[in-house]
Amino acid sequence: MKYERRKYTLSRIGNSLPVSLCIYVLIVFLICRAALTGSEAMGYNWQWYRVPQFLYRHTEDGFQLGELVWGLWGTIKLSVLAFALATILGLGIVLLRLSKLVVGSAVATVYLEIVRNTPILILLYLFYYILGQIFNFDRFTAAVLCLAAYHAALISEVFRAGIKSVPQGQWEAARSIGMSDSLAFRKIILPQTIKIVLPPLTGEAINLVKSSAIVSVIAVSELTTVGRNLISDTYMSFEIWFTIAIIYAILTLLLSILANLIEKRLEN
Template structure:
């Protein structure tokens, strides 16, 4: 039996779960250490004891949730609404690009080129300051539509890639038994394309959660806006931003873990 090269054993060891977790902890420790050294050089006075009350407070009436949990609820609500709408937009644009209609393909291409080449902040300003007065959109509706349109353009490519990944023989078999195009998509193509779309779609969910922070520039109430308001009242810049970052990371990690579970479940079914 041939000996395993030393570089192969090192690579295998470095890719193991314990080693990966250790590397992650070392990186996090390094980042925290740099932040602490920087704050120490600035003469910053840490006041972590003031942070818990922004999560909850206990009083005669029981436990009351603080600003940060309510901000997280706002972020999740905003992201969920925008993502559901983005799924519809993305599917529509993907079907238009895959259709035989020249006009449909042209409209989808123009939409994608405009949205993908425009910074999200600029797009938000367009929806709020331009479309808002014209169509009577409030800041919350403008934020949901902006996020939905921006991520809908990205999701459309995920849909298109997943649909194209399904074997052409599936189309031919469905056509041979007289199924219509909508029936083929609904019962044959889209169910089979889920396993191809799940990993990148998870990335879009995480990106949606993170992108929602940009609506703080127009004062929509969500996690980042709450953090900015707390800092303006308390000047606890380091403590609050570290806390907000940790909350975002916890949410996105939970989403990633759930998506990994779904991927394994689909793999078992296959």
């Protein structure tokens, strides 16, 4: 009993937000310290005073947003569209896979195996250089479709695990009162599944935000692309990359906090 109580207490401490933030700050501090030590050995000339101009500036025309902020907006827009499409596609894939349709289940299984075992960079080249030329996709559309197709496969597995975790008695109870399977899924199974899959879905959303950096190889205007362009112009490699890393960290941390709030709201 004492062991279980101690284990529960340690679990609560490990899952608390302040402890997580402290651990994160400590890791960031150690990384920054290592970078500073390495840069001093290289004789690097730090120019942090130039970084704010890439976030905002005051000109004769008034307050203006910097390049990094516009790059962040591009990342947010890309990630939101891709995640929404990936969620819809992932739900469709899992419904096909769990259906009694032999062809539909086979198609979903083949799609999952191909996408999960293909590097996302290869998929990006496929969507832009091949499918983009056939269907006349621009860079942004190809990037959204690639990220959605890749993460839809992962999200479908999250949904499948969530649906499978709903007790079979819920299906039987719905059928006993005359509900069809489709109605039972919409009214009973899906609401319970959403509560179960919200934490792993948040993880997939964060992974998608980080994966969006890969689209810089086809010059889509987002945070990483803007950062690479600024480095080419200013040669401020460490300052720009550290700033971009901090922006990504803040964005993903806000996503985690938002997911926790939604999860608590659903529990109530």
